Amino acid sequence: MSPLRTVSMTARGAAISFALLALAGRASAARAQGAHGGTPWDAPERAAHRSNPVLATDAVVDRGHMLFHQTCELCHGPKGHGDGPMSTSLTPKPADLAADHVQSQTDGALFWKIYSGRGMMPSTQATLSDEQRWAVIDYIRTLAAKRQ
Numbered sequence: 001m002s003p004l005r006t007v008s009m010t011a012r013g014a015a016i017s018f019a020l021l022a023l024a025g026r027a028s029a030a031r032a033q034g035a036h037g038g039t040p041w042d043a044p045e046r047a048a049h050r051s052n053p054v055l056a057t058d059a060v061v062d063r064g065h066m067l068f069h070q071t072c073e074l075c076h077g078p079k080g081h082g083d084g085p086m087s088t089s090l091t092p093k094p095a096d097l098a099a100d101h102v103q104s105q106t107d108g109a110l111f112w113k114i115y116s117g118r119g120m121m122p123s124t125q126a127t128l129s130d131e132q133r134w135a136v137i138d139y140i141r142t143l144a145a146k147r148q
């Protein structure tokens with residue numbers, strides 16, 4: 001093996017071990033946070049202050065319900081408790097949308113999360129319009145009251 005080749009392989013080896021170390025560090029950080037019930041997910045303040053322009057009339061809530069059924073229920077479950085058929089295979093689990101820690105967030109914060117997604121929670125940037133996202137939020141607000 002030529003000395004040049006040895007040098008370049010060593011350099012590559014160092015780069016690979018460095019990348020692996022970085023990955024291992026990230027994984028253990030994620031585990032540490034996971035042990036405390038998932039990584040905190042906060043919407044930026046500006047997004048959280050955005051108000052919902054779509055009034056929650058019966059028609060809008062019905063439309064939101066339909067959209068929820070089509071695009072969210074698989075993971076979040078029929079009543080939003082995070083217990084849809086796909087939830088068992090997901091880590092972290094889909095959020096319980098009827099729970100206080102979700103219902104206490106502003107419509108703007110929920111809008112930003114539903115728009116952006118994170119991890120297994122898909123972004124709806126390409127699949128829903130703004131109007132549809134607000135309608136889904138109007139529907140999600142009705143889940144708190146129905147909590148059993």
Ligand code: HEC
Pocket residue numbers: 038039041068071072073074075076086090091092093094095097101102110113114118119120121122124136
């Ligand atoms: C493929 C499964 C899946 C689908 C489909 C899905 N979600 Fe999620 N959702 C998740 C998971 C998993 C999380 C938790 C993500 C995290 O904490 O990293 C989540 C988190 C959320 C949160 C954040 C709650 C919090 O903790 O602040 C909201 C809001 C939400 N989902 C709403 C929706 C809505 C509305 C839809 C439909 C438009 C939807 N999700 C579709 C899996 C899904």
